[in-house]
Amino acid sequence: MRKVSKHRITKNRPRLSGKVCVITGGARGIGATSARLFASEGALVAIVDIKDTLGRSVASGIVQRGGRAIYVHCDVTHSADVAAMVRAVVARFGRIDVLFNNAGTAIVGDVVQLSEEDWDRTFAINVKSMFLCSKHVVPIMRKQGGGSIINMGSESGLIGLPMHPAYCSSKGAVVNLTRSMAIGHAVDRIRVNCLCPGTIPTPLYQEFMAALPNKLEVESFLKKEHPLGLGSEVDIAQAALYLASDESKYMTGAPLIVDGGYTAK
Numbered sequence: 092m093r094k095v096s097k098h099r100i101t102k103n104r105p106r107l108s109g110k111v112c113v114i115t116g117g118a119r120g121i122g123a124t125s126a127r128l129f130a131s132e133g134a135l136v137a138i139v140d141i142k143d144t145l146g147r148s149v150a151s152g153i154v155q156r157g158g159r160a161i162y163v164h165c166d167v168t169h170s171a172d173v174a175a176m177v178r179a180v181v182a183r184f185g186r187i188d189v190l191f192n193n194a195g196t197a198i199v200g201d202v203v204q205l206s207e208e209d210w211d212r213t214f215a216i217n218v219k220s221m222f223l224c225s226k227h228v229v230p231i232m233r234k235q236g237g238g239s240i241i242n243m244g245s246e247s248g249l250i251g252l253p254m255h256p257a258y259c260s261s262k263g264a265v266v267n268l269t270r271s272m273a274i275g276h277a278v279d280r281i282r283v284n285c286l287c288p289g290t291i292p293t294p295l296y297q298e299f300m301a302a303l304p305n306k307l308e309v310e311s312f313l314k315k316e317h318p319l320g321l322g323s324e325v326d327i328a329q330a331a332l333y334l335a336s337d338e339s340k341y342m343t344g345a346p347l348i349v350d351g352g353y354t355a356k
C-alpha cells in the first residue's frame with residue numbers, strides 16, 4: 092500500500108495561506124461569510140460587489156481582526172467594470188489564486204409571468220458574470236501556473252422547481268459551464284468546480300420569501316423537503332473553502348452538492 096508522506100498533512104497551517112481570493116457578491120450572505128472565513132485561513136481577500144457600504148464594512152471588519160481584505164466596486168455583468176476590478180486586485184495583491192464567482196440573484200415567476208428583462212437580468216448576473224470574470228482572471232492564473240475557480244450553482248441547477256424557470260435554467264447552465272471550463276483549462280492547472288447549496292437563509296432568501304403571499308407555508312415545506320433541514324451560510328462557506336484550498340487539488344469539473352440531502356431523494 093502507498094505510504095502517505097507526513098509532509099502532506101500540515102497541522103495548524105492556515106488553509107489558504109497567502110492565496111489571493113476574489114469573491115464576487117461578497118458584501119453579504121454566503122459571499123460575506125466566505126470572505127471572513129477565507130481571511131481567517133490566511134487569504135488576501137478582494138470583496139467585489141455593487142453594495143458599497145456593506146462591502147466596505149465586510150472588508151474593514153476583516154482588517155480590524157488582523158486579516159487582509161479590500162473592497163472593489165464592480166458590476167459583474169459589465170465587461171469594463173470586471174476588467175477594472177481585476178486590474179485593481181492585481182495592482183494591490185500582485186496575483187489571483189482563487190476566483191469565487193458567487194454573485195447571484197433569484198426571481199419567482201413562470202415563463203408567462205416573467206418579463207424578457209427579468210430573464211436577461213437573471214442570466215446576466217448568474218451566468219454571464221462568470222464568463223466575464225473568468226475571461227479576465229484565467230490569463231492571470233495561466234501565467235502563474237494555476238488557480239481555482241468556484242462557480243456558484245444551486246440545488247436548483249440539478250432539479251426542476253415550478254415557478255423558477257429563469258433561476259433553475261441559469262444554475263443548470265452554471266453546472267455545464269463549469270464542466271466545459273474544467274476540461275479546457277486543466278492543461279493550465281486551473282481547476283473549475285461548482286458549488287450547489289441547498290436552501291440557506293441569507294438576505295437573498297429573506298427578500299425572496301418576503302415577496303411570497305404564503306411565506307410560512309413555503310418555509311415549512313422547504314424545511315421538510317431538506318432531510319437535514321435548512322443550512323447556514325457557514326455550511327456553504329466551508330465547502331467553498333475546501334474548493335479554494337489545495338485540499339481539493341485533484342477535483343475539477345465537479346458539482347459539490349451541499350444541500351442537506353435535498354437532491355438525494
Ligand SMILES: NC(=O)c1ccc[n+]([C@@H]2O[C@H](COP(=O)([O-])OP(=O)(O)OC[C@H]3O[C@@H](n4cnc5c(N)ncnc54)[C@H](O)[C@@H]3O)[C@@H](O)[C@H]2O)c1
Pocket residue numbers: 115116117118119120121122139140141142165166167168193194195196197216243244245246287288289290291292293294295296
Ligand atoms: N441562499 C440560498 O438559499 C442559495 C441557495 C443556492 C445557491 N445560492 C447562490 O449563492 C449565491 C449567493 O447567494 P446569497 O443567498 O448569499 O445572496 P445575497 O443576495 O445575500 O448575496 C448576493 C450578493 O451578490 C451581489 N450582486 C448581485 N448582483 C451583482 C452584480 N451585478 N455585481 C456585483 N455583485 C452583485 C449582491 O449585491 C449581494 O451582495 C448566489 O449565486 C445564489 O444564487 C443561494
